[in-house]
Amino acid sequence: MSNTRIIIEERSRDIGDFLVGRLIPFRKKRMVGPFCFIDHMGPSQIGPKTFMDVGQHPHIGLSTLTYLFEGEIVHRDSTGAVKTIKPGNVGWMTAGKGVVHTERTPKEMRDGNIYPVHGFQIWVALPKDKEDIQPEFSHTEKSELPSWSEKGVEYTLIAGQGYGKKSPVPVYSDLFMIQLISKEKSTISVKGNLKGEIGICVVEGYIEACNDSIENGNMLISKVNDACSFTMGENTRLLLFGGAPFEEERHIEWNFVSSRRDTIEKAKKDWINKDFKMVQGETDYIPLPDSTLQSKKS
Incomplete structure (x- = not known):
């Protein structure tokens, strides 16, 4: 996934136990645990002439997580x-x-019909001692993910650990990402079930917290680690995410994340000089944005 857009941050607000904003990074909170970038994709449509075709682009110092509700990539x-x-x-x-890597609409969905697409593309920064490891890719089937029901809420542990369970997705730090789906109004308490900083992404429906109603499209960041509680509305879908924060600051420029600025500068030069190993069978190339080059000159 490529950070090709400028994120215009909506006004964030403080409602007591939570900070409320659009997506991360936003002004009052740059990261939640090791999570440093969250992009809500859709809900939208592809076809008959408009498709996802994100050409070759690079990453360093992070893991990407793609999770879809509808569509295929x-x-x-x-x-x-x-x-x-x-x-x-x-x-x-x-x-x-x-x-x-590249991300594209499958050939079988380029048949003149219209298809839905909806999901999340997420960046998780790597621990400092793992930033320079060999790249790798893993794919985990839905059937392999821990899932359970509790008080009328369906839970799926997408990545990391929580609620006494562990996802098989091969993460490198203490983190969690969990989907919750409710049919009826339900009270949720994460105390004792999740560790570290906690973010709540309202995908569909709404939640109630601190006498305020937060609708879909917003994100809440708990100001008290490990101990937030809230009420899910009926027919609501949430993503809970977070974990233990890193001691070191993370620098983010374009698609590069690192605890060291010089590593990012080297990655920029390597991409300009086409010194990265490319994707077999692909020929296109997304150049380093002019804004990134200008930031170095200023």
Whole structure:
């Protein structure tokens, strides 16, 4: 996934136990645990002439997580991985010292019809001692993810650990990402079930917290680690995410994440000089944005 857009942050607000904003990073909170970028994709449509075609672009120092509710994406990367990511499955690509990948609509969905697409593309920063590891890709089927019901709420542990369970997705730090789906109004308490900083993304429906109603499209960040509680509305879908924060600051420029600025500068030069290993069978190339080059000159 490529950070090709400028994120215009909506006004964030403080409602007591939570900070409320659009997506991360936003002004009052740059990261939640190791999570440093969250992009809500859709709900939208592709076809008959408009498709997802994100060409070759690089990453360093992070893992990407792709999770879809609707639609399909073909992932190809420079490790040789080729995989169609379908709803409920988890695509997890670890960039480490450097990887290049593409994301495209499958051929079978380019048949003149219209198809829905909806999901999340997420960046998770790597621990400092893992930033330069070899790149790799893993794909986890929906059936392999821990799922359970509790008080009328359906839970799926997408990645990491929580509620006494562990996802098979090969993460590198203490984190969690969990989907919750309610049919009826339900009170949720995460105390004792999740560790570290906690974010709540309202995908569909609404939640109530601190005498305020927060509708879909917003994100809440708990100001008290490990102990937030809230009420899910009926027919609501949430993503809970977070974990233990890193001690070191993370620098983010374009698609590069690192605890060291010089590593990012080297990655920029390597991409300009086309020194990254590219994706077999792909020929296009997304250049380094002019804004990134200008930031270096200023």
